[in-house]
Amino acid sequence: MLKLWGRTNSTNVKKALWCLEELQIPYTRVDAGGAFGVVDETHYIAKNPNKLVPCLEDGELVLWESNAIVRYLAAQYGQGSLWESHPAQRAQADKWMDWVTATLAAPFRPVFWNIVRTAPEQRDMASVQASLDACGKLLAIPDQALATQPYLSGESLGMGDIPLGCYAYAWFEMPIERPDLPHLRRWYEQLQRRPGYQTAVVTPLT
Ligand SMILES: N[C@@H](CCC(=O)N[C@@H](CS)C(=O)NCC(=O)O)C(=O)O
Structure with a gap:
């Protein structure tokens, strides 16, 4: 196993x-x-x-x-589900996976660590604000993509949705001020309805 x-x-x-x-x-x-x-x-x-x-x-x-x-x-x-066999379509999923790691993860980290893992009196709120601003601008990119397609991977959930889906849970559930990103929120609410997402991702932020 x-x-x-x-x-x-x-x-x-x-x-x-x-x-x-x-x-x-x-x-x-x-x-x-x-x-x-x-x-x-x-x-x-x-x-x-x-x-x-x-x-x-x-x-x-x-x-x-x-x-x-x-x-x-x-x-x-996951052939036929999470895995997309067509190279051009799969590259779109790959792109979002790499974007999360290469671009979003670094500015996301100070927000998460300060808000979730640091006592309120010890938080570096200047760093949080700068990182929130950066994350808000970055997340406008998938928000725009999701305006014209249901999932980052295309018409259905694929591997390209997995990394950002995990970050999205923290983003939407942390007590922070978020810019209005309606397409990202619609996608996040769709993820929330998946039993697998509930089991694996929707767990206490600690
Ligand atoms: N690039 C690696 C990063 C892995 C990573 O940083 N893991 C963290 C948890 S998110 C870790 O192991 N931290 C040390 C620990 O938990 O003891 C990956 O994507 O797997």
Whole structure:
């Protein structure tokens, strides 16, 4: 059976978990990272020398990097659903996956860490405001894309929706001021109606 290493409150772990739930693949999950430790243990470092989560095991395959895990699960188990076989269409999904990691993740981090993981009196609110402004401008890009198509991956949910879907939960549920992004919100509300999203992503922000 597939084994996923990683704590459920990690956005990167949520990506893999949501795929597993969406594809209804039997799996076991082992708490690792953060307060659970494990990532510093020799056996784990042998699997993932970055000492980070998530890490997936599927038979002989040991795989780290959350987007690579999403792509693998979609290709191996999600043909006709999360995986798009047409290269041009799949490239659109790839684009959003890479955009989240390369562009959105860095400005998103100070917001999340200050608002969710830092006591109110210790928060760097100047950094939060600057990051919120940056994130608002960036999220206008998928908002615009979602004005003309139901999902980032196209006509139906695909792997391209997975990373931003995990960030969207924190974005819409943190007690922050958000710019009005109606298409992004409509998409987020659609994700909320998916049982797999509820199980894997809609968990307490900690
Ligand atoms: N690029 C990596 C980043 C992985 C990462 O930064 N994971 C964080 C959790 S989101 C982590 O393992 N932090 C240390 C820990 O939890 O102990 C990926 O996408 O998988």
